[in-house]
Amino acid sequence: MVRDLERELHRILRDEATRQQFNRITTESSDKIWDLLKENPHIVKIAEEVRRIKEESIERLEELIEKAKLSIERNKGVVYLAKDAEEARKIIGDIIGSDKIIVKAKSMATEEIELNEYLESLGKEVWETDLGMFLVQILRERPSHPIAPAIHLTRERIVEGLRRIGIKVSMDSSPEEIASAVREFLRKKIFSADVGISGANALAADTGSIVLVENESNIRLVTSVPKKHIALVPVDKIVPTLEDALKVAIVQAAYDGLYPPTYISVVTGPSSTADIEHKRVYGAQGPKELHVVMLDNGRIKTTRDQDFKQILRCIRCGRCVFECPVYQTIGYGYGYKNFNGPMGVVWLYVLGYREEAGYLSTLCTHAGNCREVCPVKIDLPYLISKIKRDYIRKIVSE
Amino acid sequence: MKLIIDNMKRTGNPVGIKAEKCISWAKDLSIPRGGNSILYTSCMYQMIPYIKALVEQLEKSEHIGLSSVAVKMGSFFARFIDPYSILKPSEAEVTRSSSIIRKIYETLKRIDSSIGYLYEEEPYSGALLHELGLEDYFIDHARKVVEIFKRYGVKKIYTIDPHTHHILKFVYPTYVDNFDFEIIHYFEVLADNLEIIKNSNIEKEEYVIHDPCLLTRYANIIDQPRAILNKLGVRYREHLRSRNRTRCCGGPIESIAPSISGYMARYRLEELSKISNKIIVMCPICYVSLSRVADKYNASIKDLAEFLG
Numbered sequence: 001m002v003r004d005l006e007r008e009l010h011r012i013l014r015d016e017a018t019r020q021q022f023n024r025i026t027t028e029s030s031d032k033i034w035d036l037l038k039e040n041p042h043i044v045k046i047a048e049e050v051r052r053i054k055e056e057s058i059e060r061l062e063e064l065i066e067k068a069k070l071s072i073e074r075n076k077g078v079v080y081l082a083k084d085a086e087e088a089r090k091i092i093g094d095i096i097g098s099d100k101i102i103v104k105a106k107s108m109a110t111e112e113i114e115l116n117e118y119l120e121s122l123g124k125e126v127w128e129t130d131l132g133m134f135l136v137q138i139l140r141e142r143p144s145h146p147i148a149p150a151i152h153l154t155r156e157r158i159v160e161g162l163r164r165i166g167i168k169v170s171m172d173s174s175p176e177e178i179a180s181a182v183r184e185f186l187r188k189k190i191f192s193a194d195v196g197i198s199g200a201n202a203l204a205a206d207t208g209s210i211v212l213v214e215n216e217s218n219i220r221l222v223t224s225v226p227k228k229h230i231a232l233v234p235v236d237k238i239v240p241t242l243e244d245a246l247k248v249a250i251v252q253a254a255y256d257g258l259y260p261p262t263y264i265s266v267v268t269g270p271s272s273t274a275d276i277e278h279k280r281v282y283g284a285q286g287p288k289e290l291h292v293v294m295l296d297n298g299r300i301k302t303t304r305d306q307d308f309k310q311i312l313r314c315i316r317c318g319r320c321v322f323e324c325p326v327y328q329t330i331g332y333g334y335g336y337k338n339f340n341g342p343m344g345v346v347w348l349y350v351l352g353y354r355e356e357a358g359y360l361s362t363l364c365t366h367a368g369n370c371r372e373v374c375p376v377k378i379d380l381p382y383l384i385s386k387i388k389r390d391y392i393r394k395i396v397s398e
Numbered sequence: 399m400k401l402i403i404d405n406m407k408r409t410g411n412p413v414g415i416k417a418e419k420c421i422s423w424a425k426d427l428s429i430p431r432g433g434n435s436i437l438y439t440s441c442m443y444q445m446i447p448y449i450k451a452l453v454e455q456l457e458k459s460e461h462i463g464l465s466s467v468a469v470k471m472g473s474f475f476a477r478f479i480d481p482y483s484i485l486k487p488s489e490a491e492v493t494r495s496s497s498i499i500r501k502i503y504e505t506l507k508r509i510d511s512s513i514g515y516l517y518e519e520e521p522y523s524g525a526l527l528h529e530l531g532l533e534d535y536f537i538d539h540a541r542k543v544v545e546i547f548k549r550y551g552v553k554k555i556y557t558i559d560p561h562t563h564h565i566l567k568f569v570y571p572t573y574v575d576n577f578d579f580e581i582i583h584y585f586e587v588l589a590d591n592l593e594i595i596k597n598s599n600i601e602k603e604e605y606v607i608h609d610p611c612l613l614t615r616y617a618n619i620i621d622q623p624r625a626i627l628n629k630l631g632v633r634y635r636e637h638l639r640s641r642n643r644t645r646c647c648g649g650p651i652e653s654i655a656p657s658i659s660g661y662m663a664r665y666r667l668e669e670l671s672k673i674s675n676k677i678i679v680m681c682p683i684c685y686v687s688l689s690r691v692a693d694k695y696n697a698s699i700k701d702l703a704e705f706l707g
Binding site: 005006009010013019023027030031034325326328329330359360361362363364365366367368369371372385388389391392393395396 | 399462463464528529530531532533534611612615616638639642643645646648649650651654655657658661662665666669
């Protein structure tokens with residue numbers, strides 16, 4: 001609702017400390033990434049490749065979906081194609097069945113379909129395991145960035161939220177002590193969980209592999225400890241080959257400022273062993289079942305939109321978010337739900353939040369920083385100006 | 399928004415200032431009317447004193463962004479408020495604007511002696527309509543602008559501000575068929591003719607450059623102003639976030655979200671003033687926006703053209 005957006009903006013404009021925190025963190029991150037890419041020019045070359053890979057994938061999307069389905073099944077995964085958020089929630093709910101405890105890796109796609117709310121309504125216990133997402137979850141906040149969702153939270157609020165759920169930390173605790181206390185808390189949840197849910201940075205059509213990049217190692221645990229692993233993968237994440245998928249992961253990490261990434265995981269089917277009389281058995285130390293839920297939610301239709309199909313190249317690195325002068329000033333006030341900054345405005349529009357995207361588009365200053373830094377060169381200012389003219393046409397005529 | 403549309407209908411420019419105010423800078427210069435090549439001001443610099451006064455008014459309002467409620471309220475009030483009655487531009491600002499355009503004209507004349515001007519027939523480019531998303535109005539307006547250029551047989555257009563340059567060079571061709579004008583920002587032609595540049599009493603202090611977004615990231619006009627400054631003998635340093643990394647002054651949304659725009663200006667000036675509190679701008683909108691907060695940082699803001707002799 002536009003009303004809610006306005007109310008939130010007024011709140012942020014009154015909150016000098018939060019604004020200063022956004023201004024400081026975004027500009028520091030921006031400087032760090034510019035330096036990182038200057039020192040690693042080969043990554044910029046890989047980013048150019050990724051752009052071509054994604055362009056090709058968008059043109060061949062329906063073919064790649066079919067190919068990926070076959071590859072996943074060949075490797076003993078179970079695959080689904082959900083046409084919208086509701087269908088995706090239903091599929092995931094059915095896979096979970098009577099299982100109780102669910103741990104999650106950070107995933108914009110699960111936020112997109114409002115999965116946590118749905119699972120909680122089914123009486124499930126759901127835990128985010130990425131530290132930032134965990135904090136956002138327990139404080140009932142909105143994520144402020146695709147990779148760094150909790151940058152808007154002050155240490156005071158964090159400590160207050162953790163104490164509320166019984167984690168023993170104090171205002172004097174250092175970031176190390178807080179991380180360590182959360183680690184103990186979440187480990188108990190992860191090792192008692194029945195289901196692990198992740199997203200994916202990319203899905204390789206040729207092997208059916210999911211590629212995930214991270215630094216916390218929570219993704220490794222979530223995708224390997226519980227007996228079921230469910231991956232929710234928006235179809236725009238599908239690329240032709242495993243090599244392509246790894247390139248996407250590397251570029252995503254670097255353009256977020258995390259290079260080299262601590263971990264890149266490749267998941268191809270459930271865990272298995274053939275060490276007993278050379279007979280392949282599924283469910284070794286890792287999950288016994290792998291379910292890949294592909295999510296359309298308007299993306300296939302968007303491949304036919306000559307302007308907006310560009311956004312399907314987006315690898316959710318969030319670089320444009322940190323670089324956007326409006327976001328630098330008002331932070332996640334320039335966003336709605338879990339979508340922030342320039343990429344957020346365009347994704348909101350594509351996913352059907354036309355009014356919210358329209359309202360936010362009027363705050364764009366067409367400074368062009370987003371287009372300048374986007375690894376896959378999405379013309380974000382142009383797309384936002386298109387969103388704006390639709391919106392203005394509508395409200396002027398009303 | 400309604401106010402802007404009404405102003406455009408009445409006076410042809412979004413602030414609603416009369417043609418005589420747009421052309422007063424050219425008095426006594428005997429610039430030929432029209433011609434093959436023209437200096438095109440789009441009344442941008444001339445609007446500065448009025449925009450400055452308008453922004454002071456807007457700052458008192460609390461609206462953010464454009465919702466249908468805000469637009470309705472805006473059109474309601476627009477019926478009662480005559481912009482002339484509340485806008486009292488400062489004389490010093492009016493003189494400053496005229497002097498900037500005169501300096502640019504005098505310099506360009508040394509390169510292209512036949513350069514003309516359209517006087518009261520010079521249309522506003524419509525840049526603000528496009529920037530606000532009023533595309534239908536913009537397209538109608540753009541067609542009229544092109545008709546005027548064609549009527550005068552104009553071939554070459556010298557732009558003097560980033561917004562006008564951007565709209566003519568990159569947006570008009572996407573809407574107007576056979577848009578065959580040569581669009582040149584005056585920095586480009588000056589950088590190719592450095593020998594004709596004269597300076598006017600350059601202060602010895604060190605400045606910091608604030609690049610305009612539309613010139614750097616859209617038009618790739620980055621090195622040219624530096625070449626001009628070097629020729630002028632202006633000493634300057636660069637902030638990390640300059641050139642294609644330059645950061646927005648907040649200006650483009652000052653009518654949409656005055657408070658956000660104000661904070662943007664503050665954050666930008668804050669980082670620039672760590673290098674120097676003497677700021678060089680190259681855009682009238684940047685000038686207005688950063689000037690709003692200049693006192694807080696004890697900063698002085700100067701347009702590059704002010705150094706020209």
